[in-house]
Amino acid sequence: MIRNAHTFPIKWPIDGKEIEIRIELKYYTRLLFYHPNDFSNFHTAYEVLNNPNRIFIDLKRRFSNSKNKLCVAGKTRYWRKYVVKDNTSISVLFPPHLVYLVFLDEENYIIEHGAERADMIDSLSPRNCETRFGELLWKKTSQNN
Amino acid sequence: MEKDFTKQLDQDIAGSDFGSKQDDLQMWYNERGDCIQFKTMNVSAIRERIDECLTLYISIEDQKPIGFQLKDIKALANLLDVDIMVKADITSSDKSLISITALILFKAYTQIPESTDRRRTGYGEAFKTMAKKDLETSVI
Numbered sequence: 132m133i134r135n136a137h138t139f140p141i142k143w144p145i146d147g148k149e150i151e152i153r154i155e156l157k158y159y160t161r162l163l164f165y166h167p168n169d170f171s172n173f174h175t176a177y178e179v180l181n182n183p184n185r186i187f188i189d190l191k192r193r194f195s196n197s198k199n200k201l202c203v204a205g206k207t208r209y210w211r212k213y214v215v216k217d218n219t220s221i222s223v224l225f226p227p228h229l230v231y232l233v234f235l236d237e238e239n240y241i242i243e244h245g246a247e248r249a250d251m252i253d254s255l256s257p258r259n260c261e262t263r264f265g266e267l268l269w270k271k272t273s274q275n276n
Numbered sequence: 277m278e279k280d281f282t283k284q285l286d287q288d289i290a291g292s293d294f295g296s297k298q299d300d301l302q303m304w305y306n307e308r309g310d311c312i313q314f315k316t317m318n319v320s321a322i323r324e325r326i327d328e329c330l331t332l333y334i335s336i337e338d339q340k341p342i343g344f345q346l347k348d349i350k351a352l353a354n355l356l357d358v359d360i361m362v363k364a365d366i367t368s369s370d371k372s373l374i375s376i377t378a379l380i381l382f383k384a385y386t387q388i389p390e391s392t393d394r395r396r397t398g399y400g401e402a403f404k405t406m407a408k409k410d411l412e413t414s415v416i
Contacts (some may be wrong), residue, residue: 139281163288163302167295168318173285193328193388194351213318218295222384226336229322234309239344242309243345245323259325 136240138276141180152180153240170246171211171220176233176244178204184255185215189265190234200242201235202264210246230257303373310350312377315343316405326398329384342401352380355387380405 135151143150154173162170185204192200209222210231225231226246234243250256260267283367288294295318303314315321321333321342329352333343346352385399 137281155308158306158308159337164295164297165300165302165304166318167289168320169315171285171289172284177285183347191328192348194348204339210320211332212320215293216317220289223320230377234281236308240308242306243311243313247323251405259383261337272373276306 139177142270144178144183145186150239152235153238155240158241167218168211171213172231175210175225175231176241178207179203179231179233179244179269180209181270184230185267186269187260187264187266188268189274190265191265198265199237201268202257203233203235204230205233206230206249206255208233228254231256233256246255296352303377305373306350309347311345311347312349312373312380313343313345314405315375317342324398327384327388327390327395329388330381330398330402332401341401341405343405346384346402347376347382348384349380352383352387355383356380359409374406378403 135156137156137159138151138153140149141152142148159170159173160260162173180203183203183205187202187204188199189207190200190202206227206229207225210225211219211220213225228249229246230249231246232244233241236242247257248256253260255271257263284327289385293344301314301316305312315333316406319342321334322335324332324334329347331345331347332341333341333345335342335394335404353376381399381402388395
């Protein structure tokens with residue numbers, strides 16, 4: 132049992148096996164206290180991880196080795212918006228020109244999540260995939276849907 | 277494993293801790309991601325990648341930058357003067373991170389040779405979001 136993290140299972144689309152996704156408690160609580168909009172969108176990250184469209188491997192960085200880190204991309208129907216005056220979050224339509232990305236490290240910890248503009252040609256991928264990622268590891272198709 | 281993670285999220289959203297410190301702007305060193313993250317507002321935002329090191333957070337509502345993510349901190353910090361590093365712990369989230377971040381931002385900009393208008397303006401926008409933070413900003 133991992134003590135310093137929240138965890139939840141997902142079915143990994145590449146091999147169909149159940150894997151454990153982790154969120155470090157300090158990351159979780161940091162967003163909870165300081166960044167309620169990002170915290171609310173753990174909902175969106177959860178949904179994307181359970182229903183991804185693209186999975187990329189190897190995050191290219193100039194100065195360090197980020198091989199085996201993953202970027203999971205998805206498009207949800209809704210995402211969360213923080214409402215300041217009520218101090219709560221509501222579901223709003225996810226902008227169609229965006230994709231939602233969840234970045235995982237080698238131990239399946241979520242290290243970052245957020246929305247980016249979609250690629251002009253492949254609207255289910257983020258922009259500049261070729262320069263940012265090592266390769267496309269998995270792609271949703273009608274066969275593996 | 278937590279079978280109902282979303283229930284936990286909803287409980288925490290309804291709880292008293294949710295957003296309770298959002299007015300306390302802080303930089304944060306994300307050790308697992310080896311990146312510094314800084315956001316000045318809790319609004320829906322788009323990540324805009326400027327280069328391999330810098331990503332800006334852009335507000336969807338008014339298209340203005342509200343913060344940034346700076347990556348490869350360990351490598352960039354190693355390129356800086358060793359004397360600087362011993363004065364600040366880059367794994368902390370306290371206010372001393374401001375000075376280190378400014379230096380690392382500058383180092384990242386100078387270390388990557390590509391020169392484009394968006395790189396120049398992107399790094400400028402990142403520095404400007406830091407200026408919103410009402411803290412000591414003296415460079416070590």
